Amino acid sequence: MIPFDFEYYRPDNVNDAVGLMQSLGAKKASIFCGGTEFITFARNNNIQAEAIIDIKGIPECHEFIDDGEQIVLGAALTLNEVIEAGCFPLLAETIRRIADHTSRNKITIGGHLNSRLIYREGMLPLLLSEAKLKIAGSDRERLISLGSSNRLQLEPGEMVTQIIIDKKYASLPFFHYKKTRCSKVGYPLVTIAAVKEQDKITAAFSGICSSPFRSKELESALNDDSLSPSARVEKSLEHLPAPVIEDFQGSAKYRKFILKNGLFLMIKDLEAAAK
CATH class of the missing domain: 3.30.390.50 (CO dehydrogenase flavoprotein, C-terminal domain)
Known part of the structure; x- marks a missing residue:
């Protein structure tokens, strides 16, 4: 049981999600993607939130595209969905070892990358492939490259919507x-x-x-x-x-x-x- 009350929102598009983050203002709002970490930390009273914005209903965050040149992974895809897509063998092998099958059905790739835990192993293939993260904010949409950086570099009111990977790394x-x-x-x-x-x-x-x-x-x-x-x-x-x-x-x-x-x-x- 979570020992505190919070407001729950489930927007159905990116603009509404970003708008909610802005309108909630001073409230302590958290982006809810997979939810496994939030629930675990909240039950132990190691995290607090006044509002939750659940992005699992946003189509863009569920997209999977492999056009032969780029791989696009929506932030709300579960680890098992990424594995089963079979698009990036190193990424699949890495995240397969993160948790058991049941947990991987709940953990999302976006939530994992933004984890409070220090490990975030799924980031390793993305660092190697210099993956880009598509970030939505109040006044713009931008791309950031992970490169050698291990930080998502999010500004207040921003959220990760997609991960973009150069396909060439999948065949190395x-x-x-x-x-x-x-x-x-x-x-x-x-x-x-x-x-x-x-x-x-x-x-x-x-x-x-x-x-x-x-x-x-x-x-x-x-x-x-x-x-x-x-x-x-x-x-x-x-x-x-x-x-x-x-x-x-x-x-x-x-x-x-x-x-x-x-x-x-x-x-x-x-x-x-x-x-």
């Missing part, structure tokens, strides 16, 4: 590696997603630092062909963007050990795939 050789404390799904000790394009490896990570990341300096070390694979791994670890986290899932030392093993396997697998 890829590598996915995830280690959890005790099961195939769940919070990661380490997750690595990587692709190889034109003999260069690009990689993104979750579970290591306090947010998902991609590092150009780390990638440069991984692609230094003058070094042995083990030396490339050691050099890459010098370029972690933040301290390795330590919590009940695992120590920083253990996470770093798993990361080293994963990076070595990544180099081996992607170099073999390119031959």
